[in-house]
Amino acid sequence: MQRYKCHIKKNDKVKVVTGKDSGKIGKVLKVDRKKDRILIENINTVKRHTRPNAQNRQGGIIESEAPVHSSNVMLLCNKCIKPVRIKMMRLDDGKKVRVCRKCNEQIDA
Ligand SMILES: [Zn+2]
Numbered sequence: 001m002q003r004y005k006c007h008i009k010k011n012d013k014v015k016v017v018t019g020k021d022s023g024k025i026g027k028v029l030k031v032d033r034k035k036d037r038i039l040i041e042n043i044n045t046v047k048r049h050t051r052p053n054a055q056n057r058q059g060g061i062i063e064s065e066a067p068v069h070s071s072n073v074m075l076l077c078n079k080c081i082k083p084v085r086i087k088m089m090r091l092d093d094g095k096k097v098r099v100c101r102k103c104n105e106q107i108d109a
Helices: none
Strands: 013-016 025-032 037-040 045-050 060-065 073-077 086-090 096-100
Touching: 013 037
Parallel strands: none
Antiparallel strands: 013 025, 013 073, 025 037, 045 060, 086 096
16 A cells, blocks of 8 residues: 555645645646646745746746645645545446545545
């Protein structure tokens, strides 16, 4: 049995548990399964210096999100409203769903 496995998907709500954004909650924008990295709305923002271009005539500093490693975030249960451990459950029709270990609520709608 694996101790940790990434079950996070796009549009999940996650809580950051380490780093400068520790404690913040955000929506998952993108998951890179190969690199095990997750892009989260308004989390781990970095300032980038840009040269003037067609979209941004003045150039300057823009803020954008940088991906964080999946081990730095925890999935939020909508019912518990806090980070929870999840388990996988197989439904009668063979579909796998993620279930909160605390309240047994399905994370996947
Ligand atoms: Zn729960």
